[in-house]
Amino acid sequence: LQSEINTQTQFEFFNGLLFFGDKNLTVFDSNNYLFYENIFSSEDILEGQIDNLKIIDSKLYISTGNGIVTYSIPKTDNRFKINSLMDTQTKYKYNPLLSSEVPKSFSDIQHIDDYLWVGSKTEGLKVFKSDFNSYIKDFKYEINNKRSLATSHITNLLYDQSSKLLYIASKGDGLFKLDLNDSIFSNLTVKDGLLSNNVFDFMLKDKTIWVQTGNGVNSINENNDVRNINSDDGINIGLFHNESIHDLGENILLSGFDDFQLLNPSKIYSSQKENFDLNILNVVGYDNENSF
Numbered sequence: 001l002q003s004e005i006n007t008q009t010q011f012e013f014f015n016g017l018l019f020f021g022d023k024n025l026t027v028f029d030s031n032n033y034l035f036y037e038n039i040f041s042s043e044d045i046l047e048g049q050i051d052n053l054k055i056i057d058s059k060l061y062i063s064t065g066n067g068i069v070t071y072s073i074p075k076t077d078n079r080f081k082i083n084s085l086m087d088t089q090t091k092y093k094y095n096p097l098l099s100s101e102v103p104k105s106f107s108d109i110q111h112i113d114d115y116l117w118v119g120s121k122t123e124g125l126k127v128f129k130s131d132f133n134s135y136i137k138d139f140k141y142e143i144n145n146k147r148s149l150a151t152s153h154i155t156n157l158l159y160d161q162s163s164k165l166l167y168i169a170s171k172g173d174g175l176f177k178l179d180l181n182d183s184i185f186s187n188l189t190v191k192d193g194l195l196s197n198n199v200f201d202f203m204l205k206d207k208t209i210w211v212q213t214g215n216g217v218n219s220i221n222e223n224n225d226v227r228n229i230n231s232d233d234g235i236n237i238g239l240f241h242n243e244s245i246h247d248l249g250e251n252i253l254l255s256g257f258d259d260f261q262l263l264n265p266s267k268i269y270s271s272q273k274e275n276f277d278l279n280i281l282n283v284v285g286y287d288n289e290n291s292f
Contacts, residue, residue, distance in 0.1 A: 010053045010242075012060070014073055017080060019060065021050035029080040039082050045069060046093050056111045060085075063105040067093035068132055092132035101126070101135035108157040110166065112180070119154030119168065125178075139178075139185075147183050149176060155200050158209075167209065169199035175211060175220075193226030194218055203245040203252070208265070210252060212244050217254065219265070233268050235261060 012019045018028040024038040024045070048064030055061070060071045069091050074084035094104045103118050103126060110117045115136070116128040127136040139149040151173035158167040168176040174189035174197045189197050198214035209220040217229040229235060237244075237256035246253040252263040 008051075010050065012053045012055045014055045014058065014060075015076070017073065017076070019053055019055070021053055021062065023049050025050060025062070027080060027082075027085075029076070031076070032079050034079070036080065036082055039086075044086075044089065046091060051105050052107060054106070054109050056109065061106070061109055063103075065105050067091065067099075067102055067104060068106065070131075090131075099133075102132050107154050110157045110159045112159055112166070117157060117159075117166065119157045121153050121155070121171070124152040125149050125154060125168065146185055149178075149185055150187065151176065156202060158202050158204060160204055167202060167204075169202055169211075171198050171200075173197055175199050175202070175209075188220065188224070188226065192224075193228070195228055195230065200240065200242065201244050203247060205247055205252065205265070210245050212240055212254075217245075229263070229268060233263070235263075237261060 009020050009022045016029065016031040018030060020026055020028075025040050026038065027036040028034070029036070045062065045064045046066040046069065048066035050062055051065055052063035053060065054063075055073070058073045060073055062069045062071070069089060071085050071090075072088035074081065074088075092102045093099065094102045103120055103123060105122075106118050106120050108119045114130055116130070116132070118126045118128065120126075124139060126138045128134050129136055139147070141150045141152075142148040149168070151168075151170040153171040153173070154168055155171050156169035158169075159165070160167070164180045166178040166180060168178060170176065174187055174194055177186045177188075178184070179186075188194055194211070194213055195215040195218055196213035199211055200214070201212040203210045207222045211218045211220065216231075217235060219227045219229060235254065237254055237259050239257045241255045241257065244255050246255065248262070250264060250266075252265065254261045254263060
């Protein structure tokens with residue numbers, strides 16, 4: 001493998017195919033142990049550079065900095081064929097005059113019903129109908145408007161179907177929740193117990209949101225109670241992956257460039273519970289004139 005893998009390399013896995021991209025895209029067919037390196041021309045990625053990948057169902061979304069390119073991943077009975085992928089290419093190129101609402105890039109995409117919710121590091125949150133040519137709206141911040149989003153730097157999105165809540169991770173502004181029932185945003189920050197306002201990854205598990213921040217991991221239950229999960233709980237990862245929180249049944253896997261660690265949520269919660277006695281040593285009373 002000639003392609004260089006570094007902290008900026010993006011990975012997605014689907015149906016035995018590992019896609020990883022940086023300046024170009026490489027595909028590893030794990031069923032046949034075959035690599036297909038640098039499969040795109042400059043025109044295929046809109047004369048840009050791959051800065052993110054996302055697979056939803058069987059569609060591959062590629063963020064280029066100059067727009068978004070999509071591909072339908074073909075079913076492979078035997079061997080992956082590049083031409084079968086390339087034949088499905090659809091380009092959505094940003095143009096300040098003709099297509100200014102097309103995202104230049106994305107940090108994450110969620111497909112909710114027939115709508116695409118797109119978060120980016122510069123443009124905040126946008127909604128499209130079916131594809132990126134059908135712009136619906138954005139949520140640019142307006143003072144005292146709870147239906148606007150008080151951040152433009154989104155790092156990740158997570159949708160909870162059961163509660164109709166869209167969770168929005170930001171760099172610098174904490175964690176947001178958008179209730180799709182009433183389009184109202186709420187916000188959790190360090191003032192509410194987050195270890196950092198820089199939120200990079202999260203996962204929903206048993207009605208609890210697990211959040212990876214710049215200073216460690218938080219858990220947030222359905223009552224918005226925030227707990228700190230840090231070195232006291234044995235977490236010693238210095239540099240987390242972009243997608244660092246993974247569900248492994250009873251356990252949670254935290255992944256980083258310097259370590260991988262397993263967490264058992266039930267054991268952490270039991271270890272954090274402290275029993276203590278409150279002893280009242282003295283009671284002093286005052287009347288309205290501050291005398292005994």
